[in-house]
Amino acid sequence: MKHTLTRVVTWGQELLAEVVQPGDLTVDLTAGNGQDTLALYQLVGKTGQVVAFDIQTQALLATRDRLLAAGAQIRFQQHDIQPLQCQPGIDLLELSHAEIGTLLPAAPQGIIANLGYLPGGQRELITRPESTVMALEQSCSRLAAGGRLAVVVYPGHPGGAEEGGAVGHFFTTLHDTSFQVLQMKVSNRPQAPFLFVAEKQA
Numbered sequence: 001m002k003h004t005l006t007r008v009v010t011w012g013q014e015l016l017a018e019v020v021q022p023g024d025l026t027v028d029l030t031a032g033n034g035q036d037t038l039a040l041y042q043l044v045g046k047t048g049q050v051v052a053f054d055i056q057t058q059a060l061l062a063t064r065d066r067l068l069a070a071g072a073q074i075r076f077q078q079h080d081i082q083p084l085q086c087q088p089g090i091d092l093l094e095l096s097h098a099e100i101g102t103l104l105p106a107a108p109q110g111i112i113a114n115l116g117y118l119p120g121g122q123r124e125l126i127t128r129p130e131s132t133v134m135a136l137e138q139s140c141s142r143l144a145a146g147g148r149l150a151v152v153v154y155p156g157h158p159g160g161a162e163e164g165g166a167v168g169h170f171f172t173t174l175h176d177t178s179f180q181v182l183q184m185k186v187s188n189r190p191q192a193p194f195l196f197v198a199e200k201q202a
């Protein structure tokens with residue numbers, strides 16, 4: 001299928017699809033309306049596990065509904081969140097992605113993050129540079145060898161360019177013997193979202 005060339009969200013999902021297999025563990029750092037969580041579920045299937053974080057109940061409910069419609073098994077933790085077990089299904093966690101390091105049951109093969117605000121939600125509830133970078137550090141440390149982390153940055157909203165700078169700097173700090181890092185940008189639209197993909201070396 002031909003994709004819109006400059007839609008970087010799709011390229012992020014495609015680059016994860018190259019390394020994620022049915023039965024794998026994957027993570028969505030920003031569940032939002034659940035489109036990325038659904039894309040991960042379609043890769044790992046009923047025998048795999050997707051862990052999805054969001055700080056907004058509204059986002060997790062939208063994600064739950066989308067995944068239930070796709071036939072997924074859902075577990076929803078909102079309060080007093082416990083470390084996860086390895087088990088097939090979708091774990092929806094109402095928690096900041098900065099907590100990823102302590103909760104995962106194994107090394108994920110794919111991790112995705114679509115930063116910014118919830119489309120159709122409150123625009124003030126955006127991802128923030130400090131917690132985003134903390135989540136990316138822990139994601140890189142937990143990622144399986146050969147696994148990939150895809151991050152889409154939105155520079156167009158207030159605070160977005162600053163977050164993009166922090167994320168861009170973070171990826172420059174990854175040593176090239178441990179990670180290959182790719183950046184994809186729309187050259188003739190400076191406010192367009194841009195993508196980073198990091199692959200952990202075996």
Ligand SMILES: C[S@@+](CC[C@H](N)C(=O)[O-])C[C@H]1O[C@@H](n2cnc3c(N)ncnc32)[C@H](O)[C@@H]1O
Nearest residue numbers: 030031032033034035036054055096097114118
């Ligand atoms: C652009 S949306 C995500 C879109 C989503 N991936 C999709 O496919 O629909 C960004 C989401 O990040 C969430 N968010 C903001 N700060 C967060 C944090 N610290 N931890 C987890 N999620 C966060 C927002 O609530 C919002 O739902």
